Amino acid sequence: MKLGFLYAGQGSQHPGMGADLYRTFDAFRAVLDSAEVDFDLKKVSFEDPDGILNQTRYTQPCMVAFAAGLTAVLRQEGIEPAVAAGLSLGEYSALHAAGVFDAATAVKLVAFRGRAMEEAAAGRESAMMAVLNLDRAPLQACCDEASDLGCVVIANYNCPGQLVIGGEKAAVEKATALAKEKGARRCLPLKVSGPFHTPLMAPAGDALRSYFQGVDFAQPQIDVIFNCLGDVKDDSVTIQDLLVRQVQSSVFMEDSIRKMAAMGVDGIVEIGPGKALAGFVKKTVPEMPVISVETVEDVEALKAWIKER
Structure with a gap:
C-alpha cells in the first residue's frame, strides 16, 4: 500500500501526548531519551506542570520528538511513507521521515526555530x-x-x-x-x-539561514511536498532555502494534500497529536482514505486499516 504521511503542526499539542507510546515502545523511548534540549522534554510533553507546552520554544521540540518517535515505531512495524508532508512545524518531521536528518538533529533544529520565532514576534501587536x-x-x-x-x-x-x-x-x-x-x-x-508565516517573521528566516550553515542536510530518500510550494521541489532550490521561506511565507496545505493525492497514494496517515489534518484531507479530497495516529491504540488500528486494504 502506497502511503502518504502528513505530520501535524503547532496547535495540536496537549499534555499527555506520547506518554502511552513511551511506556510501550522502545523505539519511541529511544527518540525522546536522546533529545538534546535545555528543558525536561518528557515532563513537559507528558505532564506540563508549569503550563509551558503552548509556548513556541517548548511546543516545537516536543512536537517533533513525538513525531520522530512515532515514525520510528511505525518503521519497526514495517509501515513507511512513499511521500511525506507536514503543516508548518510538521515539515521538519516529514524531512526527518525522508532521511534528510536524524531525529536528534530535527529536535535541535526546531528548538532553535521556536526560539527564533518567539524573538521575531516579541513586542509586536x-x-x-x-x-x-x-x-x-x-x-x-x-x-x-x-x-x-x-x-x-x-x-x-x-x-x-x-x-x-x-x-x-x-x-x-x-x-x-x-x-x-x-x-x-x-x-x-x-x-x-506571533504572526507566523507572514513577512513579519523575516528575522526568524534570517536566523535559520545562518543556523543551517552548520547542519548537514542529506538527500531525501522519498518525495517531500513543501509548504511554500504546495509541491515537490526541483533542483533550482535547496531544502534550506525552502525552510527559510517557509517560516515567513504562506503554507499551501490544501495544495499539498491535492499533490499527495495526485502522486497516487492509496491512503494518508496523519501523524498526530490531533486530527486537524485528517479533517483537511476529508474536505480537500473526500475520496481519499485517511487515518490519524497518536496513541498505542491508534498504531494497532493503523495496522488493521492497512490489512483491510
Whole structure:
C-alpha cells in the first residue's frame, strides 16, 4: 500500500501526548531519551506542570520528538511513507521521515526555530484569524485593502472553506471586518504567540539561514511536498532555502494534500497529536482514505486499516 504521511503542526499539542507510546515502545523511548534540549522534554510533553507546552520554544521540540518517535515505531512495524508532508512545524518531521536528518538533529533544529520565532514576534501587536467559507480571491482583496494599516496576508491555505490571515493586529482586524462584509461565515482568532508565516517573521528566516550553515542536510530518500510550494521541489532550490521561506511565507496545505493525492497514494496517515489534518484531507479530497495516529491504540488500528486494504 502506497502511503502518504502528513505530520501535524503547532496547535495540536496537549499534555499527555506520547506518554502511552513511551511506556510501550522502545523505539519511541529511544527518540525522546536522546533529545538534546535545555528543558525536561518528557515532563513537559507528558505532564506540563508549569503550563509551558503552548509556548513556541517548548511546543516545537516536543512536537517533533513525538513525531520522530512515532515514525520510528511505525518503521519497526514495517509501515513507511512513499511521500511525506507536514503543516508548518510538521515539515521538519516529514524531512526527518525522508532521511534528510536524524531525529536528534530535527529536535535541535526546531528548538532553535521556536526560539527564533518567539524573538521575531516579541513586542509586536499581531494577530492571526481563521476565516471560514470565503474563497481565496475575495479574502486576498480584503488583505490588500487592509494593508494600509500594516502587514496582513493569507498565511495558511488549509483546505476548501478554511483560510488563515495573519499580520499586524490593526490590519488583521480591518481585513476580518471586510471578510465578514464579503460573506465569510465565521472568523475565529487563533491563540498563537506571533504572526507566523507572514513577512513579519523575516528575522526568524534570517536566523535559520545562518543556523543551517552548520547542519548537514542529506538527500531525501522519498518525495517531500513543501509548504511554500504546495509541491515537490526541483533542483533550482535547496531544502534550506525552502525552510527559510517557509517560516515567513504562506503554507499551501490544501495544495499539498491535492499533490499527495495526485502522486497516487492509496491512503494518508496523519501523524498526530490531533486530527486537524485528517479533517483537511476529508474536505480537500473526500475520496481519499485517511487515518490519524497518536496513541498505542491508534498504531494497532493503523495496522488493521492497512490489512483491510
